[in-house]
Amino acid sequence: MSGSLLPSERFEENARAALADPVLHGALARATELFGERRSGALAQVPEWEALRERARVIKAETLAQLDVHLERLEANLVRAGAVVHWARDGQEACRIVEGIARESGARRLVKSKSMTTEEIGLNHALEQAEGQDREPVETDLGEWIIQLAGETPSHIIVPAIHKTKAQIAELFVEKLAVEHTDDAAELTRTARRILREHFAQADLGISGVNFAVAETGTLLVLENEGNARMTTTLPRVHVAMMGIEKVIPRLSDLALFLRLLPRSGTGQHLTSYQSLLTGVKRSPEDEGPEALHVVLLDNGRSAMLKTEVTRQSLACIRCGACLNACPVYREVGGHAYGSVYPGPIGAVITPQLSGLAKAGKLPFASSLCGACRDVCPVKIDLPQLLLHLRSEVVEGGRMPHARDRVERGLEGFIERVTFRLWRHAVSGPRRYRAASYFARFVPHALLTRFGPLGTWSAGREAPRLARRSFRELWKARP
Amino acid sequence: MKRRVSLFVSCLVDQIRPEVGLASAQVLERAGCEVEFDPRQTCCGQPAFNAGHRAEAACVARSFLDVFHGKETIVAPSGSCAAMVTHMAQLFPEDSVEAERARSVAQRTFELSAFLVRELDVLDLGARFEGSVTWHDACHGLRELGLHDEPRALIQHVAGAELVEMPAAESCCGFGGTFSVKHPEISVAMLDTKLDSLRGREVDALVSGDVSCLMQIGGRLQRQGSPLRTLHLAELLVAR
Structure with missing residues (x-):
């Protein structure tokens, strides 16, 4: 299967291809299980976990209810610390801003640490394509670098190369880096470190994401385990930090809470190996840090989510990836099937809101609504509620997404609407229900399994049959 | 009264x-x-x-x-x-x-x-079932109603029945209503992953509290020719 993003419109086909790939399946099963176990282990040591989640939910809800106030405060304090703040309405504008910064600062060599927001807007591609620039940044997070070498896209929020096995990575290194073949993970990592260090030494512009931005101090927090984000944000003379507008938190003291929740939920760590708290630029030549700091505040569809209380929850996400690891659908099909850099339950919620229901309206249906995602979410986002909300938006918009093109979509949507309308008539009164139940028993089972909805059911399962006599008949006949 | x-x-x-x-x-x-x-x-x-x-x-x-x-x-x-x-x-x-x-x-x-x-404080209904059973936690019972210990306690009071826990007891069976017909392959794959976790365990019956899950699980087992039976909790509790 391809290691890259596939269109969300083709979720079924993408999923089928993933299911048919035993290597991918094995890699996913091992990784999601491992992360799930680590998370449970880390949580077992925090008896007050539920109270922490509830506090985080409240802080996020309060912040999002007054997002404009917090963002203005953040901007003021960023500027006070010496940063330049840019507001980007959408991905294109954000990419143009970064291109402009690179051009004006005369930066030739760019490095980048892991950032889902830059993946969301396709920043690398934009920088590579920008006229007369050809400044594709080198990814410095090991997983992201592997994906970049392979010409693929991440399939997990936290573990971008989760779909790749060690053997595949070893092969990739031989092919792309002309190094000798080795299956030793430590040796592969050493190779990566050696090459990435050279990039760091030469870079004059570093691009990073942001985990949390503190409004009261203008401080940016970047979490990571490899030290590459620390170098990306401090070694080059220019640092560009890209953040969605939902990343702001009011107080520095809130970090204590979120730092307890995020690493435990994401990787099962008590704390990530590095936490970089970045405030402004260097003030004297002996200081460490960049000479210039640019912070890009990205909307790209986020402010539309603020409109209702239900959809607003989508912006509380702290991108830990726990819902992906817990999701039985994600575990079977992996991230690429979703056709979005945000896969899994949170992806199925965010993607349709970012790129529209016409494009990604299938994703909210790619869930059995089991609720495992809601249970593990560290900020208590009610993901099933959001999925249900988006499903009803799709239905009410008359856009049934389960079809390949408009004509078929129209027909399939029509059939589903008619089916549910007939069903409603049959079950909203006892007499019609009895009549429907009576006549249904004359429909041959083979007809249902061949043409009805039971057709797709019976490919892998025996189809259920109507009982010869219904419960109400048996009850009536009870002595 | x-x-x-x-x-x-x-x-x-x-x-x-x-x-x-x-x-x-x-x-x-x-x-x-x-x-x-x-x-x-x-x-x-x-x-x-x-x-x-x-x-x-x-x-x-x-x-x-x-x-x-x-x-x-x-x-x-x-x-x-x-x-x-x-x-x-x-x-x-x-x-x-x-x-x-x-x-x-x-x-x-x-x-x-x-x-x-919870309401009646009844655990023993005088049922008897000779064999080992495993419990499938239906998602909405488990995650929306918080049912976990209740069905297990009832099973443990069935004379002769031995409760064998399935490691993936809490994983979704893949039914999910219309999900099971809109995404039949994923639905079945989810179930197979769940049932794989039973491998190496001697179980006579899989018991659950929802007929929808039992339709899904039973339909798959039947297709595979598995001898494992599916039972609703109520059926187990009236077995004699």
């Missing part, structure tokens, strides 16, 4: 597994309740609600509320349908009669094992 209980059997039990409804009534009677069945009942509206067809769901929910708003206690042999009742109010305007009824009915609606253990 005998507690009066109105049975909401659910449309699936009514049409596909009526014996589960009879077993549920029997279990409740053994637990000392007086059981009634109002034949005006049909469905809770969940299939449409979960598929995004809220207008249709509201219509069916309204007729559910017409039937049940006058009942003192409602018991359903399904965690999924009992959980749907807790969502019903959101289908109607906040201050409507229906929303008020829905909130009140939700207070009086119980899933079978929750009712037996």
Whole structure:
């Protein structure tokens, strides 16, 4: 299967291809299980976990209810610390801003640490394509670098190369880096470190994401385990930090809470190996840090989510990836099937809101609504509620997404609407229900399994049959 | 005084597994309740609600509320349908009669094992089953109603039955209503992953509290020619 993003419109086909790939399946099963176990282990040591989640939910809800106030405060304090703040309405504008910064600062060599927001807007591609620039940044997070070498896209929020096995990575290194073949993970990592260090030494512009931005101090927090984000944000003379507008938190003291929740939920760590708290630029030549700091505040569809209380929850996400690891659908099909850099339950919620229901309206249906995602979410986002909300938006918009093109979509949507309308008539009164139940028993089972909805059911399962006599008949006949 | 209980059997039990409804009534009677069945009942509206067809769901929910708003206690042999009742109010305007009824009915609606253990404090129903059984946690019972220990405690009080835990007991079986026909391959793959975790364990019957899950699991096992039986909890609790 391809290691890259596939269109969300083709979720079924993408999923089928993933299911048919035993290597991918094995890699996913091992990784999601491992992360799930680590998370449970880390949580077992925090008896007050539920109270922490509830506090985080409240802080996020309060912040999002007054997002404009917090963002203005953040901007003021960023500027006070010496940063330049840019507001980007959408991905294109954000990419143009970064291109402009690179051009004006005369930066030739760019490095980048892991950032889902830059993946969301396709920043690398934009920088590579920008006229007369050809400044594709080198990814410095090991997983992201592997994906970049392979010409693929991440399939997990936290573990971008989760779909790749060690053997595949070893092969990739031989092919792309002309190094000798080795299956030793430590040796592969050493190779990566050696090459990435050279990039760091030469870079004059570093691009990073942001985990949390503190409004009261203008401080940016970047979490990571490899030290590459620390170098990306401090070694080059220019640092560009890209953040969605939902990343702001009011107080520095809130970090204590979120730092307890995020690493435990994401990787099962008590704390990530590095936490970089970045405030402004260097003030004297002996200081460490960049000479210039640019912070890009990205909307790209986020402010539309603020409109209702239900959809607003989508912006509380702290991108830990726990819902992906817990999701039985994600575990079977992996991230690429979703056709979005945000896969899994949170992806199925965010993607349709970012790129529209016409494009990604299938994703909210790619869930059995089991609720495992809601249970593990560290900020208590009610993901099933959001999925249900988006499903009803799709239905009410008359856009049934389960079809390949408009004509078929129209027909399939029509059939589903008619089916549910007939069903409603049959079950909203006892007499019609009895009549429907009576006549249904004359429909041959083979007809249902061949043409009805039971057709797709019976490919892998025996189809259920109507009982010869219904419960109400048996009850009536009870002595 | 005998507690009066109105049975909401659910449309699936009514049409596909009526014996589960009879077993549920029997279990409740053994637990000392007086059981009634109002034949005006049909469905809770969940299939449409979960598929995004809220207008249709509201219509069916309204007729559910017409039937049940006058009942003192409602018991359903399904965690999924009992959980749907807790969502019903959101289908109607906040201050409507229906929303008020829905909130009140939700207070009086119980899933079978929750009712037996939490409300009646009954664990031993005098059942006997020779064999080992494993419990499948249906998602909505587990995650929306918080049922975990209740069904297990009931199983442990069945004479002769040995409870063998399945490592993936809490994983979804892949049913998910329309999900099972919209995404049949993923649905079956999820179930196979779950059932794989039973490998190497001697189990005679897989027991659950929802007929929908049992249709999914049973249909797959039957297709594979597996000797493993599927039973609803109520059926196990009346076994003698």
